[in-house]
Amino acid sequence: MSTTTTRTTYSIKDAAMLTGLPASTLRYYESIGVIGPIRRGETSSHRVYSEEDLDLLTWVACLSATGMSVDDMRSYVANGALGPSAAANQVALLVEQERRLALEAEQIALRARYVRIKIAYWQAVEAGDTARADELSDQARALADDLKKVRKN
Amino acid sequence: MSTTTTRTTYSIKDAAMLTGLPASTLRYYESIGVIGPIRRGETSSHRVYSEEDLDLLTWVACLSATGMSVDDMRSYVANGALGPSAAANQVALLVEQERRLALEAEQIALRARYVRIKIAYWQAVEAGDTARADELSDQARALADDLKKVRKN
DNA sequence: TAGAAAACTTCAAGCACTTGAAGTCAACGC
DNA sequence: GCGTTGACTTCAAGTGCTTGAAGTTTTCTA
Numbered sequence: 001m002s003t004t005t006t007r008t009t010y011s012i013k014d015a016a017m018l019t020g021l022p023a024s025t026l027r028y029y030e031s032i033g034v035i036g037p038i039r040r041g042e043t044s045s046h047r048v049y050s051e052e053d054l055d056l057l058t059w060v061a062c063l064s065a066t067g068m069s070v071d072d073m074r075s076y077v078a079n080g081a082l083g084p085s086a087a088a089n090q091v092a093l094l095v096e097q098e099r100r101l102a103l104e105a106e107q108i109a110l111r112a113r114y115v116r117i118k119i120a121y122w123q124a125v126e127a128g129d130t131a132r133a134d135e136l137s138d139q140a141r142a143l144a145d146d147l148k149k150v151r152k153n
Numbered sequence: 154m155s156t157t158t159t160r161t162t163y164s165i166k167d168a169a170m171l172t173g174l175p176a177s178t179l180r181y182y183e184s185i186g187v188i189g190p191i192r193r194g195e196t197s198s199h200r201v202y203s204e205e206d207l208d209l210l211t212w213v214a215c216l217s218a219t220g221m222s223v224d225d226m227r228s229y230v231a232n233g234a235l236g237p238s239a240a241a242n243q244v245a246l247l248v249e250q251e252r253r254l255a256l257e258a259e260q261i262a263l264r265a266r267y268v269r270i271k272i273a274y275w276q277a278v279e280a281g282d283t284a285r286a287d288e289l290s291d292q293a294r295a296l297a298d299d300l301k302k303v304r305k306n
Numbered sequence: 307t308a309g310a311a312a313a314c315t316t317c318a319a320g321c322a323c324t325t326g327a328a329g330t331c332a333a334c335g336c
Numbered sequence: 337g338c339g340t341t342g343a344c345t346t347c348a349a350g351t352g353c354t355t356g357a358a359g360t361t362t363t364c365t366a
Binding site: 028032041070 | 323324330
C-alpha cells in the first residue's frame with residue numbers, strides 16, 4: 001500500500017514555463033546562490049521543484065524582471081523579505097509584474113504586425129509590385145513609431 | 154548660390170534618442186559591423202549620423218527588439234542593401250521571426266494567468282481566507298498540468 | 307576669450323546569462 | 337530485457353551588451 005500524497009512537484013522544464021525563466025537560468029541562479037539547492041530525484045540527479053520552490057522562483061522572476069542585480073536578489077531572498085509575512089508587499093510586486101506582462105504582450109503584438117508587413121513588403125518586391133512595396137514601406141515606418149512609443153515604458 | 158540640400162545631421166545622443174538604442178549599443182553595433190562606419194566630424198572624432206543612417210538604425214532597432222542575433226542582423230542588413238535580389242532570403246528570416254513571436258505571446262499569456270492566480274492567492278492569505286487560498290493553490294497546480302498537455306505540440 | 311562643464315572618444319573589463327560538448331537518466335516500442 | 341530517443345546533468349566557453357577609466361572635444365558661462 002503506497003502513500004498517496006498529492007503530487008506537487010515540477011521538473012525544471014515545468015518550473016521554467018511557470019516562472020518565465022529559462023532552465024539554464026534556474027540552474028545559474030542556483031549555482032550562484034540566489035536560490036538554495038533544489039532537491040534531486042530519488043534515483044536520479046534531476047532537479048525536483050516543490051510548490052514552495054515555485055513560489056520563491058516566481059518572486060525571483062519578478063525581481064529579475066524589474067532589473068534587480070543578482071547580488072541584490074541574493075540578499076533580498078536571504079533576508080526573508082519574500083516570505084508570507086510580507087503578503088501585502090508581495091501583492092504589490094505581483095501587480096507590477098502583471099502590468100509589465102501586459103505591456104510585453106502589447107509590444108509583441110505590435111512587433112508581430114510589423115514583421116507581417118515586412119513579409120508582405122518583400123513579397124511585393126519579389127513580385128515587382130513597386131507601388132504596393134512603397135505603400136507597405138510607409139505602413140512599416142508608421143508602425144515603427146508606435147513601437148518606439150510603447151517601448152518608452 | 155549655395156546648394157541648398159537640407160543636411161540634417163545627428164549626434165550619437167540624438168541617434169540614441171530617436172532609435173531607442175543606447176549610445177553604447179550604437180558604438181557596439183558599429184564596431185562589430187552590424188552597421189557601417191559612421192562619418193566623423195570635420196575637426197573632431199565625434200560621430201555624425203545622417204538621415205539615412207537613422208533610417209537604417211530604426212530598422213536595426215526593430216530587428217533587435219524581435220530578439221534577432223547580431224550575426225543575423227548583420228547579414229540581414231547586408232542583404233537589405235542588396236535589394237530585390239535577396240527578397241526570398243528576407244522572407245525566410247522574417248517568417249521564422251513571426252513564428253518565434255507567436256510562441257512568445259503564448260508563453261506570456263500563460264505567465265500572466267499564473268501571476269493573476271498568485272495575486273488572488275496572496276490576497277486570500279492576507280484576508281485569512283484559507284479555503285480560498287487552498288482553492289487557488291489547486292488552480293495554480295491545474296495550470297501546470299494543462300501546460301504539460303499543451304507541451305506535447 | 308578663458309576656463310569649467312558636459313559630451314564625446316577608445317579600450318578593457320564586467321555582468322548576466324547562453325550555448326556547446328560530453329555524458330547520464332528515463333520512458334517507450336520491440 | 338534492450339536499444340533508441342529525448343530530456344536532463346555538469347562544466348567551460350561564448351554572447352551581447354554595459355560600465356568604468358582615462359583622455360579629447362565641444363559648448364556653455366563669465
